[in-house]
Amino acid sequence: MQQLNLITSSNKTIMYDQYCKMLIGHPYMLSRIISCFVEEAKHLSLDEIKKLIKGVRIGDKIVNPHFHLMDKEAFIKDEGLMCYDIYFYIDLPQLDQSTKRVYINIEIQNKTSPGYHLVTRSIAYSSRMISSQWGREYDSENYDGMKKVYSFWIMPQATKSKDGCINQLKIAENHLSVNYEEKIENYDKEEQLMIYLSKGHSPNDKYESYDEILMPIGALLNNTLNYQEKNEVIKGYGLDDEEFEERMRDMCNLGEVIELEALEKGTKKGTQKERIRKNIEYVRKMMTKLQMTFKEAIQFLEIPEDEEKEIEEYFKS
Known part of the structure; x- marks a missing residue:
């Protein structure tokens, strides 16, 4: 999972497609x-x-x-x-x-x-x-x-x-x-x-x-x-087959990350308050469903430093 937040959106899509090919090729x-x-x-x-x-x-x-x-x-x-x-x-x-x-x-x-x-x-x-x-x-x-x-x-x-x-x-x-x-x-x-x-x-x-x-x-x-x-x-x-199931799980997790990222980008058109509210929701999902740490989720979503502090305060409260 740590490798996923080091790649770009286009690479995520390519990686998702590769999972599909690997599973069809099983x-x-x-x-x-x-x-x-x-x-x-x-x-x-x-x-x-x-x-x-x-x-x-x-x-x-x-x-x-x-x-x-x-x-x-x-x-x-x-x-x-x-x-x-x-x-x-x-x-x-x-x-x-x-x-x-x-x-x-x-x-x-x-x-x-x-x-x-x-x-x-x-x-x-x-x-x-x-x-x-x-x-x-x-x-x-x-x-x-x-x-x-x-x-x-x-x-x-x-x-x-x-x-x-x-x-x-x-x-x-x-x-x-x-x-x-x-x-x-x-x-x-x-x-x-x-x-x-x-x-x-x-x-x-x-x-x-x-x-x-x-x-x-x-x-x-x-x-x-x-x-x-x-x-x-x-x-x-x-x-x-455990290997097939593991790859399918990874594919589904990555697909959810791509969807979350797309939604996050869409919220940039709204107010900062609404964007922060959405980002709190996305960070929570990534921490619970994808087992990311708070820092990994923040880095993955490319959340600005000033908003990161506000989101971090929310999770500390």
Whole structure:
């Protein structure tokens, strides 16, 4: 906690986003995403998938022989720089004793209308994931070495009308003239999944489809739910992991700090008396809920020295 009051507001937001990525990148979440949506893993149980990704932490490079985190920044000359939230590949054992490697990208996008259609950005990400395999998986002598890519886009701030919508976009074959059927494995190389969730969704209402993954993700990324509410949902869906709970608690605490700071800045437009009253309230919350000392709370809120003395007198009385 002492480290939190040494960083700027923008860094707090970045740190909060990083917590979200770490939690979505936890084996519990990844295994459910893979189980629900990755065709090459449909025959595997959740436990089997978890074993393939066991121990992953976003930021590490190599986890085990089956699961590799990729660099989150991909630069290709004349194509520019692309930054991923979560990017990895996983080798999935098949029923015929072979292994299929798939590349997976997961993005958490709060702005559903950033000035362009997100699905076009998803296509760009999938295309980069394919082109970046050049020289590693395939080349001009062996295009068949190309591996399938999945790009997931999770939008936790979607409108209520879109809540629970999952749109799948993939390459399809159409026979325009004469019926010759290409083997699906020859062209089924990319897939985008657009997942829409609303923060207005009640934790008590199950989704009609894919509830086993939509509810945990929705609760985790819902900034209107507190730690206890999030944890109750997560535990109800089978997660019992101290590290996950600790990170989720830290994320919720940091989110509350950001909200308190935003409110504090808003009070600067009011009178000094009203601002002091609000700051007393914020200091009390930070001391009780976030276990900060009085000095840490004062420093974090950047309260002027003259107001600090008045607030300190209040707590001494």
